[in-house]
Amino acid sequence: MIGKGIPRGFIITLKNFFRSPVTVQYPDRKVSLFEYAKIHNKNIFKLFFSQPMLSIKISLGLISVPSSVEQSQRFRGNEFTFFEERCTACASCAKYCPLGIIEIVSVPGGFDAQEGESYKLDVFDIDIGRCMFCGLCVEACPYDALHMGTKFEKSTYVRDDLIITKEKLAESEKSPSSFYRPQFEKKKFDPFKDNIKDHYKAGRHEKPEYKELKKKWVDDR
Amino acid sequence: MPLETKPVTVNLGPQHPSTHGVFRMRVTFDGEEIVDVEPVFGYLHRGSEKLAEERTYSQIVTLTDRMDYVSSMLNNQAYTLAVEKLCDIVPSPRGVWLRMIASELQRIASHFVATGFLLQDLGALGTPLIYCMRERENILDLFEMLCGARITNSYLRPGGVFMDAPDVFWPALDRSLGDIEKSIDEIEEYLSGNEIIFSRTKGTAVLSSESLVNASITGPMLRASGVDWDLRHRNPYDFYSEVTFKRILHTASDNYARYWVRVQEMRESLKIISQCIKNIEPGPVRPSFDDVPRLVRPEPGDSYAAIEGSKGELGFYLVSDGGISPYRMHVRAPSLINLTLLREMLVGELFGDLFVIFGSVDLNMGEVDR
Numbered sequence: 001m002i003g004k005g006i007p008r009g010f011i012i013t014l015k016n017f018f019r020s021p022v023t024v025q026y027p028d029r030k031v032s033l034f035e036y037a038k039i040h041n042k043n044i045f046k047l048f049f050s051q052p053m054l055s056i057k058i059s060l061g062l063i064s065v066p067s068s069v070e071q072s073q074r075f076r077g078n079e080f081t082f083f084e085e086r087c088t089a090c091a092s093c094a095k096y097c098p099l100g101i102i103e104i105v106s107v108p109g110g111f112d113a114q115e116g117e118s119y120k121l122d123v124f125d126i127d128i129g130r131c132m133f134c135g136l137c138v139e140a141c142p143y144d145a146l147h148m149g150t151k152f153e154k155s156t157y158v159r160d161d162l163i164i165t166k167e168k169l170a171e172s173e174k175s176p177s178s179f180y181r182p183q184f185e186k187k188k189f190d191p192f193k194d195n196i197k198d199h200y201k202a203g204r205h206e207k208p209e210y211k212e213l214k215k216k217w218v219d220d221r
Numbered sequence: 222m223p224l225e226t227k228p229v230t231v232n233l234g235p236q237h238p239s240t241h242g243v244f245r246m247r248v249t250f251d252g253e254e255i256v257d258v259e260p261v262f263g264y265l266h267r268g269s270e271k272l273a274e275e276r277t278y279s280q281i282v283t284l285t286d287r288m289d290y291v292s293s294m295l296n297n298q299a300y301t302l303a304v305e306k307l308c309d310i311v312p313s314p315r316g317v318w319l320r321m322i323a324s325e326l327q328r329i330a331s332h333f334v335a336t337g338f339l340l341q342d343l344g345a346l347g348t349p350l351i352y353c354m355r356e357r358e359n360i361l362d363l364f365e366m367l368c369g370a371r372i373t374n375s376y377l378r379p380g381g382v383f384m385d386a387p388d389v390f391w392p393a394l395d396r397s398l399g400d401i402e403k404s405i406d407e408i409e410e411y412l413s414g415n416e417i418i419f420s421r422t423k424g425t426a427v428l429s430s431e432s433l434v435n436a437s438i439t440g441p442m443l444r445a446s447g448v449d450w451d452l453r454h455r456n457p458y459d460f461y462s463e464v465t466f467k468r469i470l471h472t473a474s475d476n477y478a479r480y481w482v483r484v485q486e487m488r489e490s491l492k493i494i495s496q497c498i499k500n501i502e503p504g505p506v507r508p509s510f511d512d513v514p515r516l517v518r519p520e521p522g523d524s525y526a527a528i529e530g531s532k533g534e535l536g537f538y539l540v541s542d543g544g545i546s547p548y549r550m551h552v553r554a555p556s557l558i559n560l561t562l563l564r565e566m567l568v569g570e571l572f573g574d575l576f577v578i579f580g581s582v583d584l585n586m587g588e589v590d591r
Contacts, residue, residue: 003416004414005414008411008414009411012407072362072389074365074384074387096279098280098283098284132283132373134373134375135375136280139383178387179384182384182385185388
C-alpha cells in the first residue's frame with residue numbers, strides 16, 4: 001500500500017531517538033556531579049558545600065574528565081614491551097618483519113661454561129613511524145622477549161622520535177597485550193590495570209617438554 | 222520552437238565526496254541524461270602484487286588486508302587457500318572452522334557497509350548509514366577480541382589461524398548474532414518497503430543475465446539477475462560442503478534486486494555461523510611448525526584458489542619458482558571486474574541515479590587499483 005512505508009520508517013527513527021548513544025567521547029568526556037564525586041571518591045554533599053563554584057560548573061557541563069576507549073586484551077598497540085634479559089639477539093623479529101624496520105646490532109657478550117658463547121644487544125631500533133602493527137615480530141620471537149603493547153597514545157611532534165630504541169623500550173610502561181601470548185590469558189592478566197616489571201613473571205608461551213625434546217633430537221635421529 | 226542543446230562533459234572525481242573513494246569518471250550529459258562515460262582508474266595504486274614478489278609467503282597476509290579494506294578476512298582466506306594449494310598443506314580443522322566464522326562475520330560487515338552507502342547515495346543522508354555502521358561496529362569488536370585489530374586483521378595463516386579464540390569471544394559472538402538479526406529486521410522494516418526506495422531503485426540500471434555472464438561478473442550482482450552461481454555451493458572450499466544455506470536469488474536485476482540480495486545474504490551468513498559454532502571441535506588451530514614452518518619453500522608450480530567474496534569471486538593466483546617468495550602473484554579482484562558493464566548501466570540513466578548505480582555495484586577502490 002502506498003504511503004505506509006514512510007511513516008513506518010519514521011517510527012523506527014523515533015525509536016532510535018531514545019536509545020542510549022553508542023559513540024564514545026574521546027579524549028575527554030563531560031560528567032555529571034554524581035559521577036564526578038564517584039571518580040574522585042568524595043561524598044556528593046561534601047563536594048557541593050566545600051566547592052560550590054566547581055559543583056555549579058560541573059552541573060553546567062563545563063568540566064570534563066579524561067575518558068578511555070574500551071579495548072580487548074589482544075589489542076596491538078604501539079608501546080612495545082621488551083625484556084632485554086631474555087633477548088639473545090637472534091634477529092628473528094628483524095627477519096620476519098614484512099617492512100624491515102627493525103634494526104639489530106649484536107656484539108659478543110661473553111662466555112659461560114654451561115651455556116657457551118652468548119650475544120648481547122648493542123642496537124635495537126623499531127621505526128614505528130613505518131610500522132603497521134601486524135605483530136609478526138612478536139609471533140617470531142622464540143624467547144618471548146618482545147610483546148605488543150596495549151597503549152596507543154604515543155604521538156610525537158618530530159618524526160625521528162618515533163624510532164624507539166632499546167633505552168626507550170626499557171623505560172616504557174610494561175603492560176603487554178596477550179597477542180600471540182596465551183599465557184597472559186591463562187593467568188587472567190589484565191594489561192589495563194596491571195603491569196609486569198620482572199621478566200620472570202611474564203611466562204613462556206610454548207615451552208616444549210623434556211620428553212618431546214628428547215624424542216625430537218635424540219630418539220628420532 | 223525547441224531549444225538547441227549541446228552535450229556537456231563533466232569531470233567527476235577523483236575527490237568527489239560521493240564517488241566511493243578515488244574513482245574518476247568523465248561523464249557526458251545531454252541535459253540530465255548520461256550519454257557517455259569514461260572511467261579512469263589508478264589513483265590508489267600501491268603495487269601490492271609487485272610488493273608480494275619480495276616478501277615471504279607468511280608476510281604477504283599483511284598485504285592482502287589492505288586490498289579490499291572492508292573485507293580483509295575474506296582476502297586473508299582466499300590467499301591462505303592459494304598458499305595451502307601450492308604447498309600441499311593440510312589445515313587444522315579447528316582453524317578452518319574459526320576462519321569460516323571470521324569470514325562470514327566479515328561478509329555481514331561488508332554488506333552492511335554496502336547497504337549503508339547505497340542509501341547514502343540515494344540521498345538518505347546520515348541516518349541509515351550510521352545505523353549500518355553501528356551494527357558493523359559489533360563485528361569489528363569481535364575481530365578485536367580475535368586478533369587485536371579491527372580492520373587490518375592478518376588473522377589467518379597458511380594452515381589455519383594464528384591463535385585460538387579467547388574465552389570472552391564465544392559469549393560475545395552469541396550476543397551479537399542476536400543483535401545483528403534484530404538489526405537486519407529493522408533495516409528491512411524501514412527500507413525494504415519504503416516507497417521512496419522503490420521509486421528510486423526499481424527499474425534502474427537493468428542488465429540482462431546474458432550480458433552479466435559474458436562480462437564474467439560474479440557475486441550479488443549476478444545472483445540478482447537469477448543466475449545461481451555461488452562458489453560456496455558450486456565449488457565448496459574449506460568446510461562449506463558441511464553446512465547448509467539457502468542461495469538467494471532475484472530475477473529483476475535492477476538496483477533494488479542487488480540491495481535485496483545483499484540484505485538476505487546477511488541472514489544466510491548468520492545461519493552459517495551458528496552451524497559453525499555447533500560443529501567446531503577442540504584441537505590445535507594451526508599445524509605444528511615442523512609441518513608448516515614460518516618460511517615455506519613450495520615446489521615450482523602455480524596455484525589458483527577462489528572464494529565467494531562479499532563482492533564476487535575473489536581469486537589469488539600464485540606462481541612459485543622454488544624460492545621463499547612467489548615469482549608472481551595475481552589477484553582476481555571482483556570490484557574491478559564488476560565495473561566492466563559500467564557504461565551499459567549508466568548510459569541512458571539520469572544524473573541523480575549515477576551514484577545510486579555506483580552504490581549498488583558495491584566497489585572498493587582499494588581492490589580496484591590494488
